[in-house]
Amino acid sequence: MxxxxxxxxxxxxxxxxxxxxxxxxxxxxxxxxxxxxxxxxxxxxxxxxxxxxxxxxxxxxxxxxxxxxxxxxxxxxxxxxxxxxxxxxxxxxxxxxxxxxxxxxxxxxxxxxxAKPYPGEDTFLGRGVSYCATCDGMLYRKKRIAVIGLSADAPEEAAFLRQIGCEVEYFDAGRAKKYEISGGSRVESLTADGQVYPVEGVFIFRSGxxxxxxxxxxxxxxxxxxxxxxxxxxxxxxxxxxxxxxxxxxxxxxxxxxxxxxxxxxxxxxxxxxxx
Ligand SMILES: Cc1cc2nc3c(=O)[nH]c(=O)nc-3n(C[C@H](O)[C@H](O)[C@H](O)COP(=O)(O)OP(=O)(O)OC[C@H]3O[C@@H](n4cnc5c(N)ncnc54)[C@H](O)[C@@H]3O)c2cc1C
Missing domain, CATH: 3.50.50.60 (FAD/NAD(P)-binding domain)
Structure with missing residues (x-):
């Protein structure tokens, strides 16, 4: 515009x-x-x-x-x-x-x-952590990613990511209490309440x-x-x-x-x- x-x-x-x-x-x-x-x-x-x-x-x-x-x-x-x-x-x-x-x-x-950022969130921002499905989604086509959905529009965003071919592991607000994002030069996994999910990206949708x-x-x-x-x-x-x-x-x-x-x-x- x-x-x-x-x-x-x-x-x-x-x-x-x-x-x-x-x-x-x-x-x-x-x-x-x-x-x-x-x-x-x-x-x-x-x-x-x-x-x-x-x-x-x-x-x-x-x-x-x-x-x-x-x-x-x-x-x-x-x-x-x-x-x-x-x-x-x-x-x-x-x-x-x-x-x-x-x-x-x-x-x-x-x-x-x-919300405070999750451990690893700031470290991997732009290196696997994203807040924007339309900006970064295509980078994760055919890849396994986690979506932490805390806002009203999060299910819609996750549906979009699935539609463009991402393999989405979805975490709604009630699914886990503690998260940690880990990796080397890029994101390699998300740990949710102690369980490790190997993923290449973590999309986080908060309302603010x-x-x-x-x-x-x-x-x-x-x-x-x-x-x-x-x-x-x-x-x-x-x-x-x-x-x-x-x-x-x-x-x-x-x-x-x-x-x-x-x-x-x-x-x-x-x-x-x-x-x-
Ligand atoms: C359960 C509950 C009951 C309440 N009851 C009362 C009551 O009876 N009386 C009373 O006076 N107050 C009450 N409050 C408090 C009241 O809701 C808040 O004081 C008021 O909503 C604050 O208004 P705001 O415009 O500052 O922010 P909000 O109402 O929080 O609005 C901010 C909006 O901006 C959006 N937003 C945030 N960041 C971004 C971004 N980066 N990009 C785009 N959008 C963004 C948010 O999603 C949200 O929709 C209550 C609050 C709660 C939680």
């Missing part, structure tokens, strides 16, 4: 949607990049009774209402996992699977990333990507992105909102922070345009 969006927002939870609505009300273009919206932890809430206007809604109802509001506002929604954000000097590039999008500003609203691996150099504290009151991060033009910035983990707080991040991103884009 050649369009340069005013805001690229990562995450379609309450914070991301609020940032997108704010941007659209200010006449800005907004692209939301998100894994399945049902990956938001809010979908697990049986009742949400502390968000104004939605008496006794389920979390899923709230998420569906938020996402359709964002789309009705004219924000574009792309389904996929943002894997990297690159500062290209005035414009940011966001890689989503094998696609690439450009934005004048970025709002990180991916929620909490609870840790902020530090999304944008190297991003200032974090205890896994949360450090922001000021304008939701600015240490990268000019990159803002963050919602659970990703820390407690309180609440919808109302996420919506409020998303609004501030959206306003700050719009101001940033306007000031940059004046400099030209």
């Amino acid at each position: 050649d369009e340069i969006f005013d805001l690229i927002i990562i995450g379609s939870g309450p914070a991301g949607v609020s940032a997108a609505l704010t941007a659209r009300h200010r006449g800005k273009t907004a692209l939301i990049v998100t894994t399945a919206p049902e990956d938001s932890p809010l979908c697990k809430a049986e009742h949400v009774d502390n968000y104004p206007g939605f008496h006794n809604a389920t979390g899923r109802e709230l998420v569906d209402a938020f996402v359709s509001h964002a789309e009705a506002s004219g924000a574009k929604l792309v389904r996929g996992r943002a894997l990297a954000v690159a500062d290209m000097g005035g414009v940011f590039g966001v890689s989503v699977g094998s696609d690439f999008f450009q934005g004048r500003s970025v709002v990180l609203a991916g929620g909490l990333t609870r 990507v840790s902020p530090a691996s999304l944008l190297p150099g991003l200032e974090t504290d205890g896994g949360h992105i450090v922001v000021n009151r304008d939701m600015e991060t240490n990268f000019p033009g990159v803002f963050a909102a919602g659970d990703v910035t820390g407690a309180p983990y609440q919808v109302a707080a996420a919506v409020g922070e998303g609004n501030i991040a959206g306003l700050s991103a719009c101001k940033y884009v306007e000031n940059k345009a004046k400099e030209k």
Whole structure:
């Protein structure tokens, strides 16, 4: 896509949607990049009774209402996992699977990333470990691979890998508790709860990507992105909102922070345009 969006927002939870609505009300273009919206932890809430206007809604109802509001506002929604954000000097590039999008500003609203990398995951990243079926799947045709599926779209990704000819050993969220990836110069095996599976690749599908691996150099504290009151991060033009910035983990707080991040991103884009 050649369009340069005013805001690229990562995450379609309450914070991301609020940032997108704010941007659209200010006449800005907004692209939301998100894994399945049902990956938001809010979908697990049986009742949400502390968000104004939605008496006794389920979390899923709230998420569906938020996402359709964002789309009705004219924000574009792309389904996929943002894997990297690159500062290209005035414009940011966001890689989503094998696609690439450009934005004048970025709002990180991916929620909490609870998972620590598995032993061996960082070591073998790019040498057998992958987070993207469409980018790397063809490299493993006719090869035995493991898929650790922790996100809502993981079964679909595994089906795609099978379809292109990979021999897939699938691990859903309940199948094993402990994993370790081993090998020499490349991945040679996955150990799951003590049992060794000889594989040449390990695809891991989580709903989120840790902020530090999304944008190297991003200032974090205890896994949360450090922001000021304008939701600015240490990268000019990159803002963050919602659970990703820390407690309180609440919808109302996420919506409020998303609004501030959206306003700050719009101001940033306007000031940059004046400099030209
Ligand atoms: C069981 C449960 C019950 C809860 N009940 C309540 C309640 O009653 N009231 C209340 O106020 N709060 C409740 N919460 C908390 C609430 O769900 C969160 O505070 C809120 O969802 C945070 O919103 P967010 O937009 O920051 O992030 P999220 O809602 O987590 O949304 C982030 C989205 O971004 C996606 N994403 C992450 N990384 C990427 C990436 N790299 N690329 C693309 N997409 C990505 C995620 O998959 C997710 O869909 C509850 C939480 C849980 C788990």
